[in-house]
Amino acid sequence: MATKTKLHPRNQHSEGYDFGRLVAQTPELEAFTIRSPVGQTTIDFQDVRAVRMLNRALLKTHYDIEFWDIPAGYLCPPIPGRVDYIHYLAxxxxxxxxxxxxxxxHIKALDIGTGASLVYPLTGQSEYGWHFTGVDIDMGAIKSARQICEFNKLAITLRRQSKPENIFRGVIQPNDAFHVTMCNPPFHGSIEKANKGTQRKWANLGKGRSTKLNFGGQNTELWCPGGEIKFIARMVGQSMEFADQCLWFTSLVSKKDNLQPLIRILGKARVADYKVVEMAQGQKTSRFIAWTYMKKNQRPSFAKNART
Structure with missing residues (x-):
């Protein structure tokens, strides 16, 4: 019997993992299944291969993705929590x-830092049929994302951000218009802090000291100078330049304590409105912050023949 989780009501994983169904769709997963202390079927979430195979099975079973894989060392995201962001954006x-x-x-979404896994466009286009544009600075991630699209014959637009200091500049074109942007920003301020975070995760998993992350991750996925606040602050600053090309700008915020500084930054940017949306996932609460420069009477139409 699956364990219920506190996910969005539309989240297909709110009842937990149905390993019988997953194994039926992806028989290779069975070799990675184990029994939990209470007798439930699960996997070893410390095993990178097991987590990758679980993701492959989830994407095939729930989102009709026939092929999915990522290069070694790239972030292997937990599908249920990631798709929750999509549902709350909806x-x-x-x-x-x-x-x-x-x-x-006709609903256009821009995914900043789409990653090698392409997890947000894959789940978002399956759930809601939106058109996604995925952006990443890492050429390896873009290559992996392109391979996933080609194998699955998906019309997802991919763009490489060539300048590390830029977020929206250089990837939002003059004729672009988006209903929403999304981002899971790097949340550590340095490689040292990222390593300390890794040590805490492994200690919590009872594995002692290790330099490995159970879900992997490249440096650009895990840290940037100044950490999460500096990254989102730069995002807010650049969003002002594209205020009339996007309805809602959004970003995940990993630390609750970072909200107040970010809200002050939004105030200085003179946004028309902002929201903090909390997402409960089991014992954990995550959140994203959303802002818009458009007043209600200025907001674009959702009609299929509209510009966006």
Whole structure:
């Protein structure tokens, strides 16, 4: 029996992992299954190969992704928590659409730091049919994402950000318009802090000291100078230049204590509105911050023949 989790009501994983169904769709997963102390089927989440195979099975079973893989060393994201962000973004857009969740390829989403896994575009286009543009600074990540798209015949736009100091500059073109942007920013301020975070994770898993992360991750995925606040502050600053090309800008915020400094930064940017959206995932609470420069009477139409 699956363990229930506190995920978004539309999240397909709110009842936990159905290993019988997953193994039926992806028989290779069975070799990685084990029994928990209470007799439930699970996997060893400290085993990178097991986590990758679980993701492959989840994406095939729930999101019709026939092929999925990532190069060694890249972030292998937990699918249920990642797709929760998508569902809450859908609710955010519904607030500007007479409380109706918008669906279809005319809804444009921009994923900053899409990663080698392409997890947000894959789940978002499957759940809501939105058109995604994925951006990354890492050429290896773009190559992996492109391979996933080609194998699955997916029309996801991929763009490489060539300048580390830029987020929106250089990837949002003059004729672009987006309903929403999203980002899971690097949250450590240095490689040293990233390593300390790794040690804490492994200690919590009862594995002692290790330089490995159970979900992997490249340096650009885990840390940047100044950490999360500096990254999102730069995002807010650049978002002002594209204020009329996007309805909602959003970013995950890993630390609750970072919210107040970010809210002050949004105040200085003179946004028309902002929201903090909390997402409960089991015993953990995550959140994202969203802001817009458009007043309600300025916000774009969700109609299929609209510019966006």
């Amino acid at each position: 609710d955010l857009l519904a607030g500007s659409n007479n409380q109706e969740v918008p669906r279809g390829r």
